[in-house]
Amino acid sequence: MVSNKKRRTIFVKMALTNIVILLLSLFFVGYISHKKSKNAMENNLEITSLQILKQADKGFSEYLNKMTQELTILNKNVDIKDLEDPAQDYKKTQQYVQYALKSIKESLSGIDNVYYSAEHGAVIIDSEITDESKLSFRDKDWYKKAKENTDKFIYSEPYVDAVTGNNVLTISKAVTGYNGEFIGVVGIDINLSEIETYIHDVSLLDYGYIVIADNNGKIVINNEKNKTFGENLSGFEFWDTLKNSNQEKTKWMNNGELTFVLQSIDEKTGWRIVGFVEEKEITEHLSSIRNTIFIAVAVFFTLGIIASLILTKTITEQIKKINIGVRKIATGNLRERIKVSSKDEIQELAENLNTALDSISGLLKEIDSTSEEMYDSASGIASMSEETHAAVSEVANAINEVSNGSTDQATAISNVTNTVDGLSNRIDDVDKNINNILNLSEVTDKLSDDGLKVLNLLIEKSVVTKQNTQESSSNVKEMTDSIKNINQISDVISGITEQTNLLALNASIEAARAGELGKGFAVVAEEIRKLAEESKDSTDKIKSIIKEVNQKSIRFVDSMEETVNILNEQDESINNTKNIFIEIAESIEPLVEAIRYISNLTDKMNNDKENVKKEIDNISVISQDVASVSEEVTASAEEVTATMDELTEYADKLDGIAENLKEKLNKFEL
Template sequence: MFTSLRGKLVMSFLLLIFLIIASVGVITYSQAKQKIDHDVVQNAEVAMEDLEETIHIYLDNYSKVLNSFGSTSLVDNFIIERSAENEATMLQGFDQILGNFPDMQFIYLATQDKKFYSSPDSELPSDFDPTTRTWYIKAMQSPGEVIYTDVYEDTSTGEPVITLAKAVKGDGIVQGVLATDINVSALEELVAKKQLGNGGYSILLDNNGVALVHPTLTGENLLDMDLPFIDNIYKEEAQGVQRYTFEGDKRVLAFSTIDETGWKIGGVFLEKNMLQLANSILKTILIVGLLALVLATISTILLARYITQPILRLNAEVTKVADGDLTGDIEVKSKDEIGVLAASFHTMLVNMREMIGTVADSSQKVKASVEDMSAVTEEVSATSEEMNRAIEELSKGAVQQATDLEGTSARTQNLADNIEDVLSKQDDLEALSGQIISANETGVRKLEVLQNHTNESTEIVTRLNGLMSQFTEKIKSIEEITLTINEISNQTNLLALNASIEAARAGEHGRGFAVVATEVRKLAEQTADSTQHIKETISSIQEESKVILEEMERTNNISSEQSLAVTETGESFGEIATNIRSIIGFIENIMTNMNAMNESKEEVLASVQSISAIAEQSAAGTEEIAASTDEQVKAISSIAYSAEELLAMSENLSELIKKFKL
């Protein structure tokens, strides 16, 4: 039952009502208890004030009597002249006072000469000395005031009495003490009979703690009984309230102090008696609360039924919706929150029908789009793989290019070494040229030995022919290298131009790089110019080499014919001398060009090394592009996988939508 909404509503309302009733009961009981406690204590304090005033008036009356009589001529005359007549007159006045005030048991006068006069007359021991009595001593110590002794038990009657005493004067000098014994039984009875209500009773304690009035402890000295609440009322102010536990009961004591005697008068109440009215109020609250709880239970059940009936109908429709049936509807005529909930449920059903229909259409469209995307993804994936393979080939080509450039750099270095070798043989060529000239000059004089020299010349020409062939081949190699250097120079110039453009785009940050690019471009232009000059020089050398080869061929022919025509040797020898001089000039020209090539080879080597470094960077960049392409392929594969999952989800969504009945 308590798991249903109706049960929860009933329990919630009952619990709330119970808490309200309990709270009201507790608060009311607590306030009533406090109010009753306060009223009882306040009434007790008022009663104690009344008793205090009553006792004060009671004692003050006797004090006034004593003052008045002590000031009369009866006492004054006797004090001045102690004659028998004056004594009789004074005692007659004593009797008259005793007749008017029945609580006065004795009235008497004690003089400084230890004489004692009283009414009624009493038998006293012969050695009785009134000046040693407490009442006499206290009165003599406070002349002009009425003093009060402690309460004591009268020896003749056994009743409690108190003595009032006042010093009397004669001729302005204290001559004795006038005193009276007052029976306080009536006063005690008055205190004991004081009605306090709520089972309370009055107590009266003298200034020494002796109980003058008490239900069970009259005559006992309560200060000797080690009762903290008694000690407190003598230590604290003249009036107040004490709460304590005595004989197993919680009690409240409201007390006051009699100024004249120092007596303590109090009203005592048992808390259980004080709370009787509060307990009756509590019983009434419990009965009313129980009736209210019963009525609230009935009302709550009816209210819960009224609230839950539409909710149960709404729950039935919600259950149908949970099963996928969206064809139902609900109508609640109430305008409260449940009616609003039903209207919202109706709106929700309409919106769900529209939404699920829209979702079904969208699901089909998504499915078609996903299939198209899957196909496109496959094509893109294939294209990316082909691109990746192409980039890998490009990367391999870049790496191979870098390797080839390294080889080119090595070959360029070899060329530089060969140029240095050629230059190192310059002295030998010059020496050989000198020898040829010397031989030519002495050739005329040594015609007789021409045959021997002819053989030597033939051998030299043969070697020179071979050298010239090798020289021609090297010239061709130099030409090829020159072409390569020219291409590299052009590429370097183009790269420098591109670098200048990029530096210009970079603005202030690219200024330093622009200067370097300009220097590289200038160096490339100088390299191109030098290469062109070398090319022209090599072309000239090739032309001259052809001439030399032709001349060498002719020389060879001449050398062959020398054995046949010695007569022609002189002429041929002259031509040889001329040709040798030309060859020497050509050799000197070649050496000059070789020196220029030697001077430019360092720049060419630096350019080749720079291009090689750029090629290596290009290869590294190509490898990075290849890696990025791999990542792209992986991403496309992930997209394809996601497209497959989306397609599966779309199919699942379609299956779920089919479960709804629209």
């Protein structure tokens, strides 16, 4: 049940992931499409609006061209020139000129007045003829500019005509006589309502409109759709951009709403034909495009979900096969192999799992074989531990014997010391007696008897001392033999510890091969190795101590041999002394000479006595050292015994681990 839940979770996660990715992708595509469509429509709007503005400018220019063409005709009219010829009938010529002006007015719409203002004389209007006393245009700007620029058409600023009250534009042109002299100005007053109607009729898309402004921003031709700017554009920020850079287009935010501002500059008047197009011109079209994109996204999203679910189901089915195979493997069936035919990474995963199973199966077979060897090794370690324990026990017993022998030896040496002290006293007595003999020759016989008694006692003590010394030497030799035995046993222990260390190392290697299952065995093997190292260190320490004891024993034997030699010499001296006393008893005459000889021998004995005493003291110290070393060796032997007990315990544990490992391996079908 848990496995199915997990599989469904993977299915849901993959499906949701694919859906989210698909949704984000479609959203991104839709957003980019909408953005590009908007940019394209804005660009198209600007291009179309500029084309409309240029077309309106072209129509405006053509309208003005018609007016200038008429002014050109008037400029070349001979009747106007004849007004300056006195030979002509002036009034009749005026009528001809007036007729020409009237004809032009009637031929074109939008003209309020057509007139000619002479430099010196009357003013002829299409509707009347008057003199300069009643009406004069010579003070008008358009008149002055025309006079100054005889070869150009002059366009005035828009103004309100004083007669008609209409907003008009005056186009004027200088007139020259037959000789090229300036004689007056012809002009046409254009009613701007005609141009305003034309501008109103120009459709700037659906919601846009056009106005005409002069260079100062004053609106010359307004539009009824203009609800924002009033009569002047100069107060708005876009105007500086249009005026200073002469750009054809710019954008302006009007209360949060984007407005496209475009212009076309008329070459004749310098006026600016300005178009205003609001953003809603494209938002309505964008709305339909956005709806189309939304429908397309919805359709592709639905198709994507279906494809994603199918793909996800296919993948999860393959994962299910792998899961079933892994579940069988988890029960210990390592013969199971996973079969997937998706021809993708999932199939590669299944093949890798099968390869891993082959490796694990082979590894477990090797572990099974190794566990048998480990079991045998553990048994061997346990057996060797028991043998080592027995050997260590023998070492302990031998050391106890050495310790006991050292104690006896110390006691014997103490007796020898006492005997030597007694001998020293006797030698002092002999010396005194000799002096008495020298001083009291009359008591020679008695002293001779006493001397013989002392010599007999000295002989007895010498015999005892010699026996004790020989016994001490024999004990030391026995101790030396025991030390050799201990050294041999230590070598056996060293060999055992080295073999144990080697076995522990082999066990660690086998544990490393066993991988995770061999970690516990590796720990035990490491502990065994450490114990073997400690045993080896203890054995080396014992051997060092034994070596030191052996050296001291050798020195002790040498000292004892020297003591025996001294005792032999002493025996010889005593015998000589005895003979002398006999000779003294037999003959008193050589008494003095013999006593002197004995005195010399006594001095020598006194010196030998001191040497013997020193050697005995040395033997006593050595005996104490031997006893101390024996105690240390005994303690080390006890530590080795405890270590071997632990080694035996770990060997038993290793045996149990090997048995447990074998039982666990039997659970797998290899």
